[in-house]
Amino acid sequence: MTVGRGVLFKKTTVEECWQLDMTFLSKQVYLEEIGYTHVHWKSSWGKRAAITVLVHPPKRIKLQYNVTKRSTGESTDYSYYIFLDTTPCYFGKRRWWFNCPNCGRRCRVLYLPDWATHFACRICHDLTYESRQEGHSRWMALFRAMNEGFKLEDKLRRARSPRSRGRIARKLSRITGGLQALLDYDKNQRRKRLR
Numbered sequence: 001m002t003v004g005r006g007v008l009f010k011k012t013t014v015e016e017c018w019q020l021d022m023t024f025l026s027k028q029v030y031l032e033e034i035g036y037t038h039v040h041w042k043s044s045w046g047k048r049a050a051i052t053v054l055v056h057p058p059k060r061i062k063l064q065y066n067v068t069k070r071s072t073g074e075s076t077d078y079s080y081y082i083f084l085d086t087t088p089c090y091f092g093k094r095r096w097w098f099n100c101p102n103c104g105r106r107c108r109v110l111y112l113p114d115w116a117t118h119f120a121c122r123i124c125h126d127l128t129y130e131s132r133q134e135g136h137s138r139w140m141a142l143f144r145a146m147n148e149g150f151k152l153e154d155k156l157r158r159a160r161s162p163r164s165r166g167r168i169a170r171k172l173s174r175i176t177g178g179l180q181a182l183l184d185y186d187k188n189q190r191r192k193r194l195r
């Protein structure tokens with residue numbers, strides 16, 4: 001999977017993250033015995049990701065995946081434990097939860113945002129739900145990113161030393177990436193609405 005801060009000037013939403021959902025995982029693999037499963041994702045904008053989940057009872061899983069940084073192309077393997085928790089539910093069954101590896105909070109879903117390398121809960125990654133920032137703020141973000149882009153283009157034209165040109169160019173490409181992500185996102189949302 002590829003990471004890199006794609007969208008600027010706004011909080012990441014839960015929809016923009018890879019989501020490891022316990023409701024799904026506990027159906028896909030038996031959590032009481034040693035075993036493993038693969039979890040695959042395909043985002044609404046066509047990106048794919050996959051992780052391996054190894055079950056190490058009691059109440060522990062290990063996540064394994066590889067992350068490629070978008071900016072440098074550098075690829076890193078990650079492998080770490082996540083502790084699980086259970087609460088009783090009807091008919092002697094148990095309900096499974098993740099303990100967020102960062103804060104320890106019990107949660108049903110762990111998230112991996114585009115710019116992060118580790119799964120954690122919604123609060124630790126400071127994520128927001130989609131509906132809260134639809135509309136106005138999205139357009140403001142687009143507007144601000146475009147403005148910033150124009151300013152940088154101007155600066156780039158005036159810059160003399162290769163070093164500062166490089167610095168400005170990198171900044172500009174980050175913003176262009178962010179802009180593209182915002183535009184793609186809007187296109188996707190519109191397409192969804194049309195369907």
Ligand SMILES: [Zn+2]
Nearest residue numbers: 100103121124
């Ligand atoms: Zn947390």
